[in-house]
Amino acid sequence: MPARPLQLWQGLLLALMLAATLFPVFWLTMTAVKPPIDWNASPAVWIPKEPTLINFQTLFDPDAIRAYGVGGVSQAATKAVFGSLLASIVSTAVSVGLGLISAIGLSRYSTPGRATPLVILSGRMFPPAAIAVPFVIIFSLTNLMDTYTGLIAVYIAVTLPFSTWMLKSFVDELPREIEEAAMLDGKSRLRAHFTVTVPLIKGGLFATTMLVFILNWSEYMFAQVLSNTRLATIPVQLVKYVTATAGTLYGVQAALAVAAMAPLIAGGFFIQSHLARGLTFGAIKK
Amino acid sequence: MTSALQPDADLTPADPAPDGRKPQNPATEDPTAEDPTTEDPAGASLTAQGPASEADLRPAAPPSVASRPPKAQRKPRVQGRFFTVPGQIVSLVVLIMPLLVALYMSFTDWSPTRSSLRDAAFTGLDNYKELLVYDDRFVEAVLRTLFLAVTSLSLEFVLGLTLAVLFLRTFRGKRFLFSAFLTPMMVLPVVVGYTFWMLFQANGPINQILHLIGLAGVEWLKSSNLAFAAVVVTEVWHWTPLFFLILLSGLNSVPENPVRAAVILGASPRQVFWKVVFPMLRPVVAVAFVVRAMEVVKIFDEVFLLTRGGPGSSTETVSLYIYKLAFNDFQLAYGAAAAFLTLTGSLIMVHLLLTPVRDQLMENGR
Numbered sequence: 001m002p003a004r005p006l007q008l009w010q011g012l013l014l015a016l017m018l019a020a021t022l023f024p025v026f027w028l029t030m031t032a033v034k035p036p037i038d039w040n041a042s043p044a045v046w047i048p049k050e051p052t053l054i055n056f057q058t059l060f061d062p063d064a065i066r067a068y069g070v071g072g073v074s075q076a077a078t079k080a081v082f083g084s085l086l087a088s089i090v091s092t093a094v095s096v097g098l099g100l101i102s103a104i105g106l107s108r109y110s111t112p113g114r115a116t117p118l119v120i121l122s123g124r125m126f127p128p129a130a131i132a133v134p135f136v137i138i139f140s141l142t143n144l145m146d147t148y149t150g151l152i153a154v155y156i157a158v159t160l161p162f163s164t165w166m167l168k169s170f171v172d173e174l175p176r177e178i179e180e181a182a183m184l185d186g187k188s189r190l191r192a193h194f195t196v197t198v199p200l201i202k203g204g205l206f207a208t209t210m211l212v213f214i215l216n217w218s219e220y221m222f223a224q225v226l227s228n229t230r231l232a233t234i235p236v237q238l239v240k241y242v243t244a245t246a247g248t249l250y251g252v253q254a255a256l257a258v259a260a261m262a263p264l265i266a267g268g269f270f271i272q273s274h275l276a277r278g279l280t281f282g283a284i285k286k
Numbered sequence: 287m288t289s290a291l292q293p294d295a296d297l298t299p300a301d302p303a304p305d306g307r308k309p310q311n312p313a314t315e316d317p318t319a320e321d322p323t324t325e326d327p328a329g330a331s332l333t334a335q336g337p338a339s340e341a342d343l344r345p346a347a348p349p350s351v352a353s354r355p356p357k358a359q360r361k362p363r364v365q366g367r368f369f370t371v372p373g374q375i376v377s378l379v380v381l382i383m384p385l386l387v388a389l390y391m392s393f394t395d396w397s398p399t400r401s402s403l404r405d406a407a408f409t410g411l412d413n414y415k416e417l418l419v420y421d422d423r424f425v426e427a428v429l430r431t432l433f434l435a436v437t438s439l440s441l442e443f444v445l446g447l448t449l450a451v452l453f454l455r456t457f458r459g460k461r462f463l464f465s466a467f468l469t470p471m472m473v474l475p476v477v478v479g480y481t482f483w484m485l486f487q488a489n490g491p492i493n494q495i496l497h498l499i500g501l502a503g504v505e506w507l508k509s510s511n512l513a514f515a516a517v518v519v520t521e522v523w524h525w526t527p528l529f530f531l532i533l534l535s536g537l538n539s540v541p542e543n544p545v546r547a548a549v550i551l552g553a554s555p556r557q558v559f560w561k562v563v564f565p566m567l568r569p570v571v572a573v574a575f576v577v578r579a580m581e582v583v584k585i586f587d588e589v590f591l592l593t594r595g596g597p598g599s600s601t602e603t604v605s606l607y608i609y610k611l612a613f614n615d616f617q618l619a620y621g622a623a624a625a626f627l628t629l630t631g632s633l634i635m636v637h638l639l640l641t642p643v644r645d646q647l648m649e650n651g652r
Contacts, residue, residue, distance in 0.1 A: 003456045014452050014463070017445070021467055024523065027491060028481045042489040098373045105369025126385070126629050127584050129609040133618050133625075134384035134391070137398075157380035160373055218474040220587045225613060235476040235587075242480060242591065250484065257477040268472035269465055276531045280577050284532050284570065 028261070031254035032056070036068040039250035055255035065252065073241075073249060077256050080237035084260075087148055087223070087233060088216040091155035095216075096209050098156070099163025104193050106164070107171040108179075132225045139226060146228040154222050159212045166211065166278050170204030171197060207274035210267045217264060234260045392623035398616055406619070413623035423599060424624055427607040428631070434514075434603065435582045438521040439575060445522065446529025446574075451559075453534055471527045479591025482520040483507070486592070510600035513593050517601050520588050525581075529574050536570030537563070576639050583632050604628050 006014065031039070033051040058065040059077040135154060136145070144150030178200070179192040187195065198205070220235035227236055234256065241253045268275070276284040392413055396406035417424045449467060453460070470478070485492050486506040493503030506512045540563050548562045586605040589595065595602035595610070602610075608628070612621035 003454065006452065006455045006457045010452055010455065011457070013448070014457075017449060018463065018466060020523070021470060021527075023491075024478075024481045024485060025469060025473065027485060028477070031484065040487075040489070043494055044487075044489055044491050046491065098376060102370045102373035109369060127586075127605045127608055127625050129586065129605050129612060129621070129625070131381070131384055131388070131625075132609075133612045133622055134387040137387065137618075138384055153376075153380050157376055160377060164373060214472065218476075220474075220476045220590075221609070235474060238476055238480065239591065253480060254484075257474075257480055261473050261477050264472040264474065265469060268468065272465060272468050272531075275468065275471070276528075276535050279528060280532065280573050284535055284573060 025261075025265075028254050029258055031250055032258045034251050034254075036065070036070045036251060040248065055251040056259070058252050059255055059259065070249075073252055074244070075237070075240070077234070077237050077259075080232040080234050080256075081259070083148070083232040084217060084234040087151050087155060088213055090148075091152045091159065091216050092209060092213045094152070095156045095159045095212050096163045096167075096205070099160055099167050099208065099212075100198070100205070102160075102164045103167035103171050104197065107168050108176065108193070128221045132222055135222070136225055145226060146230045148231060151223060151226050151231060151233075154226070155216045155219065158219075158222075159215050162215065162278065163208050163212050166208045166274075167201070167204060169277060170201040170208075174200055204274065207271040207278065210271045211275070211278040214264050214268065217260070388622040389626060391619045392626055394619050396619040398618060413620050414627060416620070417624055417627055423602070424604075424607060426599070427602050427604045428628070430514075430601070431583055431585070431603045431605075434518065434521070434585070435579055438518050438525075438582060439578055441518070441522045442526045442529045442578065443571070443574070445526045446533050449526070449530045450534040450537055453530075454537060467530060468527045470524050471531075473524070475524070475587035476591055478520060478524050479588040482516065482523070482588070483592050486516045507593055508597055510597060513597060513601050517589055517592060520592055521582065521585065524588065525578060528578065532570055532574040532577075533567065536567045540566050572639065576636055579639060580632065580636060583628065583635075 027046075030045075030047055032055055033053065034045060034048040035050055035052045035054065038045040038048045054064060054068065058073055059081075062073040062076050065073055135150075139145045139150050144153070174197055179189070179196050182192040182196045183189060218235065219233075220239070223231070223233040223236045224239065227233070238253060238256050238260065241249050241256065271278075391406075393408060393410055394406040395409045395412070453464070457463075473481075484490055487493075488503065488505050492506070496503050504512055506516045544562050544566075545558060548558045553561065584605050585603050586609065589601055589603055589606055590609075593601045595606045599607075604624070608621050608624050611617045611624060
């Protein structure tokens with residue numbers, strides 16, 4: 001269709017939708033820089049007159065907020081930040097690594113007993129609350145409860161279908177002749193995979209890594225049911241702040257939420273052209 | 287038009303431009319063709335032009351015998367095993383085993399406060415019968431989740447399509463706006479739930495805006511219907527971008543010739559859209575609905591932070607009910623049974639969603 005410019009009403013509609021899209025993020029960010037007096041003011045304060053970073057400071061030093069006469073922040077979020085980083089980075093690395101190997105196998109070889117798409121789909125559809133139950137039982141028996149090892153194992157297994165099918169769709173797009181040409185130069189088939197194919201899907205590898213990282217970083221329920229005192233992640237800590245004070249620590253909670261969201265929005269920006277493919281298991285290619 | 291879809295082309299120079307990569311040669315275009323016994327779920331039959339393939343959602347189209355390469359070039363079978371085995375072992379140990387435990391559990395009366403799983407009495411289908419026949423709360427949670435899925439997916443589709451059609455026009459700052467409209471998808475579900483909890487407070491900004499346009503504010507989270515509406519709004523905000531993204535990529539790959547032909551034959555823009563373009567979008571729409579439907583039946587984080595299923599159980603979804611059964615009431619066996627019922631229902635639902643478009647998907651798969 002020939003591209004035409006927007007008409008006035010269409011421009012207005014677009015602006016309205018944009019405002020609705022960005023408003024919650026704006027509100028959260030503003031709350032994160034509000035001093036306690038503005039947190040729950042009536043009428044609500046949209047833009048604080050005296051923006052402050054005290055909420056962010058409180059995340060690492062729970063006593064900082066006391067200067068404003070606010071109590072109730074008993075825990076620093078430092079541990080949760082490091083916990084989230086550890087769990088997400090390790091599980092993403094392993095998931096994408098295993099996924100890459102599986103993707104090459106599925107794309108370049110005929111593999112017996114491969115999982116059918118329906119199995120993968122049903123794995124995705126199973127309510128996490130229900131898988132969490134046997135996890136708790138098995139992890140209690142094997143002393144994996146409340147450990148990063150246990151949580152990372154869960155994250156790897158849950159995201160493996162994503163990394164495998166997304167990477168496979170990138171490998172599928174590369175003609176096999178490229179590898180065969182490298183083999184004519186005397187490389188083994190295995191070396192051809194890793195010295196020819198892998199560098200050529202760098203972009204796809206990056207997008208997959210980012211998407212899997214986003215999934216792991218955002219995960220709440222497994223982290224919640226598998227953690228007790230030793231294990232902490234940002235989503236779990238956020239819910240702790242909310243439940244501990246019936247949600248009244250607006251500013252501190254919002255600061256943690258912004259800290260959790262910012263890297264994903266930044267990272268998501270770089271992979272947006274691959275998001276559709278990733279989230280549809282490669283069904284939509286661009 | 288495609289520029290809107292590749293705004294990061296200059297940001298990631300390392301990217302070997304997969305969008306522009308077209309299959310060089312028909313023989314390599316479809317790896318499935320080489321071995322008719324295997325399925326190719328990633329929809330490799332899709333060309334760069336194709337609107338969509340249902341990919342993982344069905345077995346690949348029957349491979350064409352004509353393009354099958356000579357035997358020597360077929361996929362080596364034995365080595366492939368070494369590539370997939372590590373991933374399969376991880377899935378088996380971490381995912382399948384717990385699932386089997388849960389399946390067994392769902393046929394017992396086990397509760398961790400009473401006995402160990404080994405001593406639990408085998409009760410057959412009692413849990414399932416209880417759920418379906420006597421447990422009104424479960425049945426209501428199922429119906430509520432379905433209603434939530436239908437309302438929010440319809441709204442997401444309408445809004446996503448509107449936005450995608452607007453993006454077919456030219457305007458300044460398109461790249462930037464494209465990124466901006468995708469933002470909600472990147473936000474963590476717990477953060478979405480928490481943010482909307484703030485927005486929907488009685489003294490929050492949503493009521494303030496209502497006051498501004500002369501409406502009375504309401505206690506959103508304290509009335510059953512309004513709380514449900516709040517959940518729908520939250521879900522729609524969070525996932526409309528995915529519909530937008532998928533539909534825009536579908537619209538951009540609609541072939542130009544039929545559209546030109548329709549224009550030459552005197553069709554109005556409206557007729558062109560609804561009679562020519564939209565029918566070609568159907569496979570893409572189906573993919574969007576299936577992917578979203580799978581996720582929305584599991585919705586938990588957002589609702590948990592927004593309403594905790596309340597007031598009462600008026601916004602309690604299936605996931606929330608299962609969570610409460612297992613982790614608040616410790617009825618693990620019963621919760622597992624509820625989970626398997628939900629899974630069965632979801633599988634049937636996805637199958638039904640796919641059936642009407644399956645033929646079309648095959649035709650348009652190219």
